[in-house]
Amino acid sequence: MDVTEYIKLVFTDYTLRTITLGTAILGAVCGMLGSFAVLRKQSLLGDAISHAALPGITIAFLITGAKDSNILLLGALLSGLVGTFWIRGIISKTHLKSDTALGLILSLFFGFGMLLLTFIQKQPNANQAGLDKYLFGQAATLVESDVWLMAIVTSICLFVLLLFWKEFKILLFDADYTKTLGFNTKFIDILITTFIVLAIVLGLQTVGVVLMSAMLLAPAAAARQWTNRLGTMVIIAALFGAFSGVFGTAISASQNNLSTGPVIVIVAGFFVLISFIFSPSRGLLFKQIRFIKNRRDLQLHKTLSFMYHIAETHEDITHPHTIKILNNFQGYTKGTLQKLADKHYVTLSDGNWSLTEEGFKTASNLYNQQNDNNE
Amino acid sequence: MDKKKIPVSAGRIAVKVDDLTVAYNYKPVLWDIDLEIPEGVLMAIVGPNGAGKSTLIKSILGILKPIAGSVSIYNQPYEKQRSLVAYVPQKGSVDWDFPTTALDVVMMGTYGSLGWIKRPGQKEKKAALEALEKVGMLPFKGRQISQLSGGQQQRIFLARALVQNASIYFMDEPFQGVDATTEIAIINILKELRKAGKTVIVVHHDLQTVPEYFDWVTFLNVKKIATGPVKDIFNDDNLTKTYGINYKVSIQE
Ligand SMILES: Nc1ncnc2c1ncn2[C@@H]1O[C@H](COP(=O)(O)OP(=O)(O)OP(=O)(O)O)[C@@H](O)[C@H]1O
């Protein structure tokens, strides 16, 4: 199946369109909120919340006996919130470290959820089949109303994000200071956390309890590599998330029955990999290239400043000197000399070199840090 | 000279702390602190590591909840007077890799007066630029904050507090890790604030510069040892009470 054919199919085929749209929206909202989780160094929080949602799903099923996904997700939301606030409680009321609290709640809730799940599966109730899709997700079961729910929640989330942008930003950067300015930090904190829980719950059906936190963290971690502005980071993370959803769905649809959730997560992981290598300012590749370039520049600059000190002793700075006196100097090679000439820092003429005005100026400013401050 | 300009009796009390006791776990790290800081002083809080200096500032500012005690600013509860108070936290208290610029951080100083939801505009930006100028960081305004040196980060924090245009400034070790020139630049800014009638409270570690920089001092080590004008109470007796018998050795180092 080629690309144009697939794209046509996305627009005409109901199931494919629903899944593509659903995973794209999900990826976008997770990327947006994941940025906050990453910047608060609460990467584990997403994992804990999604695992904490499992008992809610099973209990909701046990009580209602129905498999309506909205009711099950409501259960997930409730137990996710309970788990989150227990974590907060444990951290603020005891001396346990936050990772201990997160790990504790994660395994306790997940264990309990699994217990209930196996209990349900042993029952003769025919309805129970497929409840385990919440473990690893099953995008194929998405219907239009699910996508609508996602779209509505995402819009509300976006609205709140824009409304309280300033408050979110300052809380993320410096919570104590925010408090002294008179902001109710608890309220802002609860607002952020609640939306993270909402996003996670929305993704359970598609990506599942186990992989959900990757959906939250991967796009944000990748986005962080490309920018030094919070706003840009949130936008890039949302885009990465949305593309992970679209590409992931495409790959799994064209490769016959590859499970969608894991594929989406792998695509998101791929974005992370690319970002960590190729990002211009923080990526490994350009860091290495910059390092090599800097080392080369250093030799050039050393030679230039050596020439500068010679030229300085003359009244006329452009007075020619013989190339021979450079021979003892470490950084000097024919190549560096030629490069300096190419940059018009020196002029060469039969065995002599002389500094140009420009070269003199550059050399005298070489170690002046202030120069490159205005980038 | 300006020490004489502020007779204790004439000045108003800017900050008043009553019976403040604070504990993180079981054992209080601050015991029964009573403190009156007159308006217009430049005061140092001195004491050994772990004496509770940061804790004192944080409890005054409501960041920590004390077990007991109260704080008033110009005779009113602190909660009502927040807008009069600015805070410079210890530099290590935030993640400097946060994706934002120097100018952006300084702008945060205007958020308090803006209140909820309203975004900073041209007026706030202008104020922030002026503060950056004052601390000599204007050329760095567009820099990502992780690419600033420790002393530069410290000056950004100072600028953020200056933007608040407060009456009372609390600063937790603003001289930490800054070079001699920057230290003088900062102290000159603080002295300027005092000249403008503001009250400045600074956690300070270098005992040798206390008489030169400050006109008021509080000795703290879990309990309040002493508080008053530097010229009256900055003596061996109080230093020994605060730092223990060996403080002279540590000064000579
Ligand atoms: N978050 C915390 N949890 C538990 N104990 C704490 C916490 N923060 C500080 N302490 C303890 O409270 C006491 C006072 O700490 P504080 O940070 O106020 O000291 P300080 O005077 O500012 O020290 P320094 O000069 O090192 O900055 C110390 O004994 C410290 O171990």
Ligand SMILES: [Mg+2]
């Ligand atoms: Mg401290």
